[in-house]
Amino acid sequence: MIIDPTLFAILVGLLGASIVLLVYFIIIALVNSSRLKKSEMTSDELRNEAKDIQNKIFLKAQEDYAEIISAADQKAEEIVKQTSKITSDSNTAFEKTIETLLKNQYDELNKKASEIEKGYEKEMQEANENNIKVFSNITKEVLDYTNSQFAEYKKTLEAMTIDARKLAETKANEEFKKMEADIEAYKKERIEKIDNNIFNLLLSVSKIAIGKSLTVNDQKNLILEALEQAKKEGALDYKNNG
């Protein structure tokens, strides 16, 4: 702890004054005690004597007090001087110490920073080298994987193409067969229709031709034959006709 030199001198002065006052009161006590012993003396004599003594003591005390104060002042001054010197020295030493410490710390820090920087650079370099290696490995792996996947994909694609071609061929064959069947059915239907048309045409022509070729006698015979047939088959049930 650093003590202010001025404060220190004041404290020393006050201590000296206290000691002087203490001595004074002790003397007063002693005077009162001798006063009791010389009670038998006359009061004037005593009174004078006491005054003298009192004056002497007072003077003595004043001198002592002045001396003490002076000594104290000197001491205080010395102390102050010493203290100032100490303080000054201390400040200087402290500043030097601080400076030294700071310098040391700075140097240490620089050193550490340099070490860290070097370490960091090294680590960075290593990391970069590792990264490059890893990246190279990854690139290679990716390339290998891509190549293998591509080969697989190519294979799959080829298989799919073959399947698709087969499927398309099958579908085309099926469609072709279906189309052929449809065409055949259509052809058959058309031929049947044409046959029917020809047949119906022939039938109509035949009816007309036969009808026109009939004589009255033929017609009469056909009607009579119809009557014969109708009678046989019970189709002449006139009773129902009223």
Added chain:
Amino acid sequence: MQNNKYNQLFTLIRTTRDRNSFLNSLEKLSAEIFKEGKKQDIVADVYVDDINEFLTSEKLDKEDKNAVEKALSDIREEMENLKSINITLASYPNEEIINAMSSWLDKNMDEKVILNIDVDGRIGAGAVFNNGIFKDYSLNTQIEEAFKNKKSEILALIKN
């Protein structure tokens, strides 16, 4: 056909068309024969002579109004009660064919039957009967059946 006193008249009636003409003549005769309270000489009509002949053959007193009217009424009733058969032909037949059909009916049926003739050109020839039972004996139906039965053979012939 059984014997009947009206057979003489029945021979004139072959079809429903004949009967309608006959009934018209009978109507005319009935209306005019005793016009103005005494027997009239009726202008010759299709069946009037035939009816007069019938009345004569029945030995009726032609001056007896009541007897004549009753005879005419009886004839009408007989004619209206004649049975008929429904027959469809390709065209309305000529007299020869009508007579042939009527003769066949007189010969083959138990009683007098007349023809109710309908015409449908689609049948070609022959006849179709519809008397409770429908029977088609038309020429065109027979040709169609023959063609149907021989269709494949006919088509084969056409294609070859």
